Amino acid sequence: MTTYYSEEHEWITIDGDTAIVGITAHAAEQLGDIVFIEQKEDGDEFESGDEIGVIESVKAASEIYAPVDGEVVEANSVLENNPSALNESPESDAWIYKIKLTDPSQLEGLMDLAAYKTFIA
Amino acid sequence: MTSGPKRTPLYSLHCELGGKMVDFAGWEMPVQYPMGIMGEHNICRTKAALFDVSHMGQVILRGPNAAKRLEALVPAALTELEVGKARYTFFTNDEGGIRDDLIISNAGDHLFLVVNASMRSQDIPYMAKALDGVEVIEIFDRALIALQGPAAEHVLSAHCPVAADLKFMESVTAPINGVSCRISRLGYTGEDGFEISIPEANAEQISRLLLEHPKCFPAGLGARDSLRMEAGLCLYGNDIDNKKSPVEANLSWAIQKRRRLEGGFPGAARILAELTQGASQKLVGIKPLGRAPARAGVEIQNQNGRSIGTVTSGGFGPTFGGPVAMGYVTSNQASPGNKLNLIVRGKSQPAEVCTLPFIKQKYKR
Numbered sequence: 038m039t040t041y042y043s044e045e046h047e048w049i050t051i052d053g054d055t056a057i058v059g060i061t062a063h064a065a066e067q068l069g070d071i072v073f074i075e076q077k078e079d080g081d082e083f084e085s086g087d088e089i090g091v092i093e094s095v096k097a098a099s100e101i102y103a104p105v106d107g108e109v110v111e112a113n114s115v116l117e118n119n120p121s122a123l124n125e126s127p128e129s130d131a132w133i134y135k136i137k138l139t140d141p142s143q144l145e146g147l148m149d150l151a152a153y154k155t156f157i158a
Numbered sequence: 159m160t161s162g163p164k165r166t167p168l169y170s171l172h173c174e175l176g177g178k179m180v181d182f183a184g185w186e187m188p189v190q191y192p193m194g195i196m197g198e199h200n201i202c203r204t205k206a207a208l209f210d211v212s213h214m215g216q217v218i219l220r221g222p223n224a225a226k227r228l229e230a231l232v233p234a235a236l237t238e239l240e241v242g243k244a245r246y247t248f249f250t251n252d253e254g255g256i257r258d259d260l261i262i263s264n265a266g267d268h269l270f271l272v273v274n275a276s277m278r279s280q281d282i283p284y285m286a287k288a289l290d291g292v293e294v295i296e297i298f299d300r301a302l303i304a305l306q307g308p309a310a311e312h313v314l315s316a317h318c319p320v321a322a323d324l325k326f327m328e329s330v331t332a333p334i335n336g337v338s339c340r341i342s343r344l345g346y347t348g349e350d351g352f353e354i355s356i357p358e359a360n361a362e363q364i365s366r367l368l369l370e371h372p373k374c375f376p377a378g379l380g381a382r383d384s385l386r387m388e389a390g391l392c393l394y395g396n397d398i399d400n401k402k403s404p405v406e407a408n409l410s411w412a413i414q415k416r417r418r419l420e421g422g423f424p425g426a427a428r429i430l431a432e433l434t435q436g437a438s439q440k441l442v443g444i445k446p447l448g449r450a451p452a453r454a455g456v457e458i459q460n461q462n463g464r465s466i467g468t469v470t471s472g473g474f475g476p477t478f479g480g481p482v483a484m485g486y487v488t489s490n491q492a493s494p495g496n497k498l499n500l501i502v503r504g505k506s507q508p509a510e511v512c513t514l515p516f517i518k519q520k521y522k523r
Contacts, residue, residue, distance in 0.1 A: 069380075070196035072474040073449050073481075075503070091503065093451050095195040095474050096380055117449075 348389025
């Protein structure tokens with residue numbers, strides 16, 4: 038499994054033609070205490086750059102942007118009642134979507150961990 | 159000269175404490191510290207939080223009949239305000255809207271005013287022009303800090319025993335660690351607490367002294383906003399402005415009886431009429447019934463889908479344990495329990511009118 042990172046601070050871990058998407062620990066820290074998430078529904082299709090959800094912290098609302106084209110296979114329903122999990126484990130348990138990739142070649146436009154670390158430095 | 163944001167006497171302390179600095183009304187202020195807004199909010203409700211509010215304008219009015227003269231600009235009764243007492247009021251405009259809200263204290267030989275940071279450049283020339291013959295002195299060499307929370311009295315009285323004797327809306331000059339400060343028992347959080355005006359040279363030293371107490375922690379503007387929303391307190395520019403009247407904003411309590419009888423303040427015609435006949439819209443507390451916060455600007459609809467107002471402040475209330483909002487609705491929709499819909503990102507979210515404040519205020523009466 039390989040993990041890529043977007044400039045909008047999402048991570049995407051690839052497992053065959055499906056993938057898991059979430060926000061990075063850096064993003065979660067910047068957002069502060071997260072109190073609400075609005076997610077897409079299973080089956081919703083989207084293109085890279087589309088808004089695929091909204092995260093609200095005590096401070097403000099922030100959009101989640103799709104790092105690639107795809108379709109929602111499963112939205113993590115745990116987050117609805119426990120949005121603060123996004124602060125606690127944003128890069129593991131608090132994943133946001135399982136998705137089906139439309140065009141795996143789009144991954145080439147994303148960053149690897151080393152590049153992302155440089156990007157946020 | 160650069161035109162970047164101004165810094166308060168506590169700027170370097172904020173940086174040392176890890177404050178995340180943002181531009182607020184032309185001032186570089188900490189929005190939060192590493193503890194985070196939620197943690198700082200909870201500290202203020204359970205222990206003591208220290209806020210830098212030096213960006214607010216501190217003003218001295220001095221001269222014969224200063225209180226009487228100032229009554230021409232505000233609807234509060236000031237001539238009977240006793241020495242050592244403070245009162246909340248607002249500058250009204252000729253249309254009965256609100257120019258700014260402020261606190262006035264009777265300091266004996268002068269009046270001490272605290273006005274909003276965003277409005278100080280407007281308020282001071284306005285008073286200077288309107289109050290010809292009264293000295294209007296803007297104070298540039300004093301910091302202002304707010305120490306708020308159930309442990310505030312304990313934290314402050316260790317260095318200033320007289321602070322414990324003050325009651326809500328009382329103000330006194332007293333030394334803290336040998337430095338003469340103006341200490342007022344009031345605040346903007348719904349908790350017991352103090353605002354302390356300190357000579358700028360001593361502001362950092364006294365702040366550090368208070369923060370040494372194990373129950374006292376620094377808090378930023380983020381927590382200040384969530385605390386005041388839960389307490390149902392208006393933010394100028396959001397919940398009140400030059401169009402909204404004090405009656406619409408549910409601030410009629412701040413217009414004392416004599417001023418209702420006499421009038422004699424800007425916009426009295428509209429305000430006095432609304433006091434007897436009611437206003438067409440009202441500021442109310444709004445409780446979203448789901449989890450989604452509704453922030454300023456969100457449209458409010460009645461159950462038939464008709465637009466009846468706008469949210470003016472909203473977010474998440476950490477102590478309330480859910481989203482909280484305030485907004486204006488038509489008066490016939492303003493009863494507690496009335497069901498509303500909030501249009502958040504195009505989706506209708508159920509909500510209901512509720513009484514303010516969202517949490518019980520804990521002032522020391």
